[in-house]
Amino acid sequence: MKKFFSIFLTLFLPLSFTNVSKAAGHMEAEVIHWWTSGGEQAAISQFAEAWQEMGNTWIDTAITGGDNARGTTVNRIIGGNPPTAAQFNISKQFVDLVEQGLLQSLEEVASAEGWRDFIYPPELIETCEFEGEFYCVPVNIHSWQWMWINNDVYKQVGLPVPQTFEEFLAGAPKIQEAGIIPLALGGQTWQESGMFGVVSSSILGFPHMQKIFRDKDVDTLRDGRFADVLNTYRELNAFTDEGSPGRLWNDTTAMVIEGKAAMQVMGDWARGEFAVAGKEAMVDYSCIIPGKEKYVALGGDVFVFPKNDDPKVKDVQLAMASMMVNPTVQAKFNNAKGSLPMRLDVDTSAADACMQMGLDLIQNPDAIMRESDDWNTPAFTNAWDDIISEFRNDPNYTVAQVMDDLEGVLTSGL
Amino acid sequence: MSKFRNIASIIALLPMIIISLTVFIGCIIYSFIYSLTNSKLIPVTNFVGFDQYQRLFKQRKWDVAVENIFIYGFVFTIGCLIIGFLLAVLIDQKIRGESLFRTIFLYPYAMSFVVTGLVWKWVLNPTFGLENSMHMWGFGWFELDWLVNRDLAIYAVCIAAVWQGAGFVMVLMLAGLRGIDEDIWKSLSIEGVAKWKSYLFVILPMLRPMVVTAIVLIAAGVVKVYDLILALTSGGPGYATTTPAMYVMENFFQRANLGQAFAASIIMFISVVCILAPWAFYEFYLRNKNAAN
Secondary structure, three states, X not given: OHHHHHHHHHHHHHHHOOOOOOOOOOOEEEEEEOOOOHHHHXXXXXXXXXXXXXXXXXXXXXXXXXXXXXXXXXXXXXXXOOOOEEEEEOOXXXXXXXXXXXXXXXXXXXXXXXXXXXEOOOHHHHHHEEOOEEOEEEEEEEOOOOEEEEHHHHHHHOOOOOOOHHHHHHHHHHHHHOXXXXXXXXXXXXXHHHHHHHHHHHHHOHHHXXXXXXXXXHHHHOOOHHHXXXXXXXXXXXXXXXOOEOOOHHHHHHHHHOOOEEEXXXXXXXXXXXXXXXXXXXXXXXXXXXXXXXOEEXXXXXXXXXXXXXXXXXXXXXXXXXXXXXXXXXXXXHHHHOOEOOEOOOOOOOOOHHHHHHHHHHOOHHHEEOOHHXXXXXHHHHHHHHHHHHHHHOOOOOHHHHHHHXXXXXXXXX | OHHHHHHHHHHHHHHHHHHHHHHHHHHHHHHHHHHOEOOOOOOOOOEOOOHHHHHHHHOHHHHHHHXXXXXXXXXXXXXXXXXXXXXXXXXXXXXXXXXXXHHHHHHHHHOOHHHHHHHHHXXXXXXXXXXXXXXXXXXXXXXXXXXXXOOOHHHHHHHHHHHHHHHHHHHHHHHHHHOOOHHHHHHHHHHOOOHHHHHHHHHHHHOHHHHHHHHHHHHHHHHOOOHHHHHHOOOOOOOOOOOHHHHHHHHHHHOOOHHHHHHHHHHXXXXXXXXXXXXXXXXXXXXXXXXXX
16 A cells, blocks of 8 residues: 555656656655754755655755765765765865766756856856866855844843944943843854854955955965954954853854843854744844945855766756756745755745845845855865964964964965 | 694684784775875875875974873873772772762763763853852852863863773772782781771782773773763864864864875874883783793
């Protein structure tokens, strides 16, 4: 009976999903990803459901932590048992795999469906394209460039909600006097360096950042403005609490939600925490893109499709890639994930005030900011982040020393 | 006859010998070869000489890691031995409810390092741990910020590790103490030797095999300490509590920097050999030879 039912599903369900092409035959796909929290699970299951509606089987291999998941993927590729699809970030993380010819080219479906015409912003194409062929599918855009602010705290002390880090610093002592932690920051390297990235880009602007991280221009690093950033960062850190080291990002967000802290700098995934707590955007909390020039950072996720000895797998992979960029699937997925879609023709009517802000901003090409890991290897960005984290935690590590060490990383050729 | 027994045992051990040779020695050679390449995400044979080693020794983080492993190794080993021995001696006083105490003291050892790490993370956390409780009970002067103080964080790790390891040493020592002949105690009391003196100068030297076993087991744990620190501090604050093993793992999995990870692991291996070789030579070769003579 069970078998009959599954045959029934296989035969008839594809018909109900006419938007997605290539629904021929039953296909089985194993997908490695690291989306394990509540909101993330809801998002990936949108992909899984769409895939199953096409009459296929989705084998979910969720692995906690991006590092672990990527490590598993690489191990399995090298071990000769690759998954059908695997998650990476919009970055240089998977370049080695492409260069070693371990990934399936998606060019066939990309040119047939005209991916180059609808993927937006076009920087995403650059991430996925190697020698004129597509090797990854961008699925969403996540931006780090946000300050999350508890409005009640600012009402309580009688200050307006700050729009820049300077304004925040000006009001911070007053918040501290009221017995509230001005800045909630989780003391893990990625959170520390993530906030540093937001501080530096909001002060320096994207062109300046690009000169440093893409062109590795030492003179730009040395022109004095970067030292200002370091000083601002140190000033900000004076307003964190001593419980910071090792604290998880969502525990830190909870401090802002509960009004124990006034502000957190965190990516747009923090919005999910506010939503789960029943808080309303711009009423209970503010989401601010700090700085005079406002940017959307181009972070996010891609899926790659490792080559497989079995030639049939290629069709499965192309079908899945096509499914992931489908506008209907994109709308469902990104609404669940709280991220921005990778194309503009997607229904985003469910977006809240914060997400709408991001959607408006991303339409302006000048407001799109690429991040260091878009140009640099993980070895480079991690060496850089180590220095930032150490700068935050070691008061004896002077700005001059940090500048020397940062220059060392910049010129290391990592 | 004894020769035959030896052959039989060698045959029985053969699979183990082959596995150790191929897996351990083979992997060491493999690691060394790839430590000379600039492998990033996957191993490639693009040789760059000793660049990875040069880079390694320039890392501030590696220096911190090496310093930490020495602090941790020293404090953890000594701490476990002293506390373990003291506990064993106390339990050896024919106390009531001995098995209960033995269970209590050994219990931490049954936990994984991850659990130990998390428990101590909460105890030592200044905002909701012991410090906070003491403040709420009215002891406002109480301060316990080791975990978030970059100079003391590594000692906080040591506390957690000793808490877990001491019970194990206690059991080893207790077994040794129970093996001491009653006659020795009788003669010691006839001579009128003070109890603490008997323990320190007569019994302890007799426990030498136990002490050696304990040190070997503890030392093996020192070199590979990883999960405890990951759970307790994740190497923080900053990278103040990072260790060589963490450095290797990080470069392997997070940083897609295989060449660097291989180089660091080879250096770890060489240092362990350098420390263990003279001692092993003495313990297992010279002593046997002396005994045979």
